[in-house]
Amino acid sequence: xxxxxxxxxxxxxxxxxxxxxxxxxxxxxxxxxxxxxxxxxxxxxxxxxxxxxxxxxxxxxxxxxxxxxxxxxxxxxxxxxxxxxxxxxxxxxxxxxxxxxxxxxxxxxxxxxxxxxxxxxxxxxxxxxxxxxxxxxxxxxxxxxxxxxxxxxxxxxxxxxxxxxxxxxxxxxxxxxxxxxxxxxxxxxxxxxxxxxxxxxxxxxxxxxxxxxxxxxxxxxxxxxxxxxxxxxxxxxxxxxxxxxxxxxxxxxxxxxxxxxxxxxxxxxxxxxxxxxxxxxxxxxxxxxxxxxxxxxxxxxxxxxxxxxxxxxxxxxxxxxxxxxxxxxxxxxxxxxxxxxxxxxxxxxxxxxx
Amino acid sequence: xxxxxxxxxxxxxxxxxxxxxxxxxxxxxxxxxxxxxxxxxxxxxxxxxxxxxxxxxxxxxxxxxxxxxxxxxxxxxxxxxxxxxxxxxxxxxxxxxxxxxxxxxxxxxxxxxxxxxxxxxxxxxxxxxxxxxxxxxxxxxxxxxxxxxxxxxxxxxxxxxxxxxxxxxxxxxxxxxxxxxxxxxxxxxxxxxxxxxxxxxxxxxxxxxxxxxxxxxxxxxxxxxxxxxxxxxxxxxxxxxxxxxxxxxxxxxxxxxxxxxxxxxxxxxxxxxxxxxxxxxxxxxxxxx
Ligand SMILES: Nc1ncnc2c1ncn2[C@@H]1O[C@H](COP(=O)(O)OP(=O)(O)OP(=O)(O)O)[C@@H](O)[C@H]1O
Ligand SMILES: [Mg+2]
Numbered sequence: 001x002x003x004x005x006x007x008x009x010x011x012x013x014x015x016x017x018x019x020x021x022x023x024x025x026x027x028x029x030x031x032x033x034x035x036x037x038x039x040x041x042x043x044x045x046x047x048x049x050x051x052x053x054x055x056x057x058x059x060x061x062x063x064x065x066x067x068x069x070x071x072x073x074x075x076x077x078x079x080x081x082x083x084x085x086x087x088x089x090x091x092x093x094x095x096x097x098x099x100x101x102x103x104x105x106x107x108x109x110x111x112x113x114x115x116x117x118x119x120x121x122x123x124x125x126x127x128x129x130x131x132x133x134x135x136x137x138x139x140x141x142x143x144x145x146x147x148x149x150x151x152x153x154x155x156x157x158x159x160x161x162x163x164x165x166x167x168x169x170x171x172x173x174x175x176x177x178x179x180x181x182x183x184x185x186x187x188x189x190x191x192x193x194x195x196x197x198x199x200x201x202x203x204x205x206x207x208x209x210x211x212x213x214x215x216x217x218x219x220x221x222x223x224x225x226x227x228x229x230x231x232x233x234x235x236x237x238x239x240x241x242x243x244x245x246x247x248x249x250x251x252x253x254x255x256x257x258x259x260x261x262x263x264x265x266x267x268x269x270x271x272x273x274x275x276x277x278x279x280x281x282x283x284x285x286x287x288x289x290x291x292x293x294x295x296x297x298x299x300x301x302x303x304x305x306x307x308x309x310x311x312x313x314x315x316x317x318x319x320x321x322x323x324x325x326x327x328x329x330x331x332x333x334x335x336x337x338x339x340x341x342x343x344x345x346x347x348x349x350x351x352x353x354x
Numbered sequence: 355x356x357x358x359x360x361x362x363x364x365x366x367x368x369x370x371x372x373x374x375x376x377x378x379x380x381x382x383x384x385x386x387x388x389x390x391x392x393x394x395x396x397x398x399x400x401x402x403x404x405x406x407x408x409x410x411x412x413x414x415x416x417x418x419x420x421x422x423x424x425x426x427x428x429x430x431x432x433x434x435x436x437x438x439x440x441x442x443x444x445x446x447x448x449x450x451x452x453x454x455x456x457x458x459x460x461x462x463x464x465x466x467x468x469x470x471x472x473x474x475x476x477x478x479x480x481x482x483x484x485x486x487x488x489x490x491x492x493x494x495x496x497x498x499x500x501x502x503x504x505x506x507x508x509x510x511x512x513x514x515x516x517x518x519x520x521x522x523x524x525x526x527x528x529x530x531x532x533x534x535x536x537x538x539x540x541x542x543x544x545x546x547x548x549x550x551x552x553x554x555x556x557x558x559x560x561x562x563x564x565x566x567x568x569x570x571x572x573x574x575x576x577x578x579x580x581x582x583x584x585x586x587x588x589x590x591x592x593x594x595x596x597x598x599x600x601x602x603x604x605x606x607x608x609x610x611x612x613x614x615x616x617x618x619x620x621x622x623x624x625x626x627x628x629x630x631x632x633x634x635x636x637x638x639x640x641x642x643x
Contacts, residue, residue, distance in 0.1 A: 053541050073544040086542035090560050099556075100546035151546065 003065075004029045004187050005050065005155055010059035012045055019045050021211045023059070027155075030185045032178070034198040036235065037208030043191045044083060047157045050189065051080045064154065074103075079148040083159035083191075085140045087132040093119070093143050094128040100151040118146035121180065122173075137164035142173070149180070155187045162197070174201055195235050199223060207231045225267065229352045232280030239286065239323045240352075241279045241297075245271045252346050255279060258317035260297030260341070264349030271351060278353050285348035286325035288313065288334065289341045296341035299323065301334050315342060386620075393613035403609055411614035420598065420615075427595040430509075431577040434516040438524040438573045439566065441517070446528025446569075447562070450535070461529075464522050476515055476586045483511050483587065507589030515587040516577050523576075524569040531565025567630045575623050595619055 003026045010023040019042045027033050035043045048054035050061060052073035061069045068076055079100065087096050097118055101111045119125045122142035132140055141164045148156055161177075162170045178201050181188050192198050198205050199219040206216045207230075215227045226232035229240050243257025253266050255277060264279055271277050289296060299315040302322075306312070311330055315323045323342060334340065393411055398404045415421065449460045467475060482488045483506040493499045505511050539561065543553040559566075581596035595615060602612035 051545050053545065072549075073541070074547045074549055078545070080542070080545045082538065082542060084538060086536070086538045088539055088542070088557060099543070099548075103543075103547045103552060103556075147546070 002029045003027065004031075004063070005189070006060075006062040007046070007050070008060045008062070010046070010049060010056045010061070012042075012049065012054065012056050019211050020049075020056070023211070023213060025206060025213065025216060027187060027189065028203075030181075030187055032181055032188045032190065032201060032203045034190045034192060034202040034205045035208055036192060036195060036198045036205050038234070039193070041208045042211045043208060044159055047080060047159055047189065047191065050155070051078055051157055052076050053080075077154040078157060079151050079153040079155075080157040081141075081144045081148045081159060081161045083163075085132075085144040087140055087143055087147070089132050092129050092131050093124065093135070096132070096143055097147045097150050099147065104151075114150050115146075118150040121149070121176065122146045138166070138169060141165065145173075145177075149186075152184065153186065155189060156181075158188060158190045160191050160193065163193075170197075177201070195237075198235075205235070207235060209234075225350055226280055226352055229278050229280060232350065232352050236280070236282050238280040238282045238350075239321075241281065241317070241321060241323070242319075243277060243279060245273050245275050245277055247273055253277075253351065255349075258297050258299075258319040258321060260317075261295050262297060262343065262349060263295055263346040264351055265347045266351065269351070269354040271354060277351055280350045280352045281323075281344050281348055283312070283324040283326040285344045286323065287343050288315075288325055289343065290333075290338075292341050293343070296343040299340055299342050301336055301338050301340055303336065304334070306330065315340065317342075389613045389616055392610055393617050395610050397608050397610050401607075408610075411610045412618075414611055415614060415618060423593045423598050424595060424618075426593065427578050430513060430516065430592075430594065431574050433513055434520060434577040435570055435574045437513070437517045438521045439569065442521055442524030442569060443528050443566070446525045446530075446565070447532045447558075449525070449529050450532035464525050467522065472519060473582060473586070475519075476583055479511070479515055479518070479587055480506060483514075506587065507591055509588075509592065511587040512584050512592055515583040516580065519580065519583060520573040520577055523572040527569035527572055528562065528565045531562045535561055563633065567633060571626055571630055574626060578619060578622070 005027040007023050007025050010020055011018070012020040023042075023046060025033075035046060037043055045054060049056050052068070052071055052075075056069065059069075060067055063076055063078065088099065091099070094115055097115045098111050101114060106114075115128075116125070119127065122145055124139060124142055124146070127135070127139070127143075132143070135143065141161060145158070145161050148158075158177075162173050165173060174197060177188075180186075190198075190201065199222075202219055204216060204218055205222045207214045207222060209230055215222055215231045217225075222231060222235050224236075226236060226238065232238035233240065241257050241262070243255040243262070246254045246256055246261075248254075248266060248271065251266050253264050253271055255262050255264060257279065262279065292298070297317055299317050301313060302316050303314040304311065305314075310326050310328060313325045313327075313334065315325060317323060325342065392403065394407055394409070396404045396406045396408045396410065415424070449457060452460060480487070485502040485504055485506065487506070489505060490499070490502045493503070494501075535558065539557050540553050543557045544550070548556065578594065579596035579599075581594055581600050584592045584594045584597055599612050599615050599619075602608045602615065
């Protein structure tokens, strides 16, 4: 895959706070890359640096192989859907969307056609003459998407573009955006808080924390094989269990944790016996038994809750660690405060933070 | 949302504004009506006003002597406004971009002249402009001119005085809109391909228009009437509408004619404010409130 956008060792500070620390990534032509991370971790700052609205303190930005680190924003074939929409209040919807095309002196007929097309895409046909202050938050957001996408840029930067939409419209727009991105072959750099959205839409996800990329990988990689406990918790809502390796045999590590024994498949990085390790297990992979067997950790059932067709069982291990097990449907076999044994398949246990 | 809450306040507290209305009625509307009525009455032979309806006061305005004064005044007012805008816009605009400390300092510098009486400040200009005054000495010292320019009591001197006196109003009006300007809109324009200049012309100017217009109103209107500047720096050679009205009231004692002149001035003023409202859809003058 050809690289269209590359960030090389980008650093950025605001005053004394280091907001980005050595950010590097290569993004391919037509790729859908998502930046996923908690509030304040530096996602918007990365987009602003790509757009040219902020200059990095160190590092380089390459667009299509050209170093654009110092280039003016208008000289970059990149458009942004801003987190706060940034619609021009003195222009109606149509003029907002046509702005970029007019600046580029596009033919009038073509402008009209493309604006209409963009409005249709965001399901706002007929809103041409409305002013931003006459629109709801979600509608503003969709105008912001239309205004950026109508220019057909090489790279589209989207800063939580669906944040203000209700769930139904959000799902619909997710699909629309994804379809459009595929059809036009535009590279998307997409910011979201929502892990589900990230997993559903992205080709790759870059999980961020405090100005660094913790892990970059496909949704499956990030979800199933988190590299760090942070990624495991943030993306997969995984349980973290601390223990010590006893032995490693046939690619499977035996781990002593909270007075019990569990197994985990060893992947690219090898732990050594006797090492303190952290295991990540997603709640749906945790199985519960009433009697002990060869592997399993003793635990106490604290609470059961039921929501959205999922039953969640809250457990506490003997070392105090809280673990959640979830399953589809209701299972009334367990009583609160009963003593249970939890276990999981070796390939569902992921050794993180190695 | 703010509109809603304002309306609510109004309906709840209507009785609170009664004193305000009474005050306005007595001290603003009263004199205005008095003046309007006066402007249609005739001047008495000896003293005061006769209660005889006439339009002659208005017709008199178009006599060349007086009409030229109007034109002269307009010219000065337009020039003053144009210059204050050209100087005040960048000043106010960049002032809004300063750090909060820088803003405070600049604000102080803009306001400090108001601590001295305007009349006294105008006398300061005499020292600069008079023959062999500071300016002449400076220019001759630099070898740029070889004899005094005789700047005092000329049109340029009056213009400088006007600009000097009214510039702060323009700066404050521009500053006040620029401060509220959402810079992310300029960024959005740049992101959509606009050069700095294009972004300025299509976004910044449009969004600071209310400030520009209120600055224009705040400068243009007084510059038609600030007679003491024309007196002090124009040496009586320049008659502005303000001077004319004053003379008609105090010297000639033709009150009906003075009223007619004032009414015309007010119509002109209202016209400007009306245009302002039409263009900006704003009721309050930016920078005044
Ligand atoms: N212009 C600025 N001046 C000072 N600090 C800034 C500036 N812009 C951003 N920051 C700081 O940089 C950090 C990262 O900001 P950024 O906007 O990139 O976060 P984010 O990941 O987009 O967060 P969110 O998800 O809440 O939008 C924050 O701590 C923020 O306070
Ligand atoms: Mg952000």
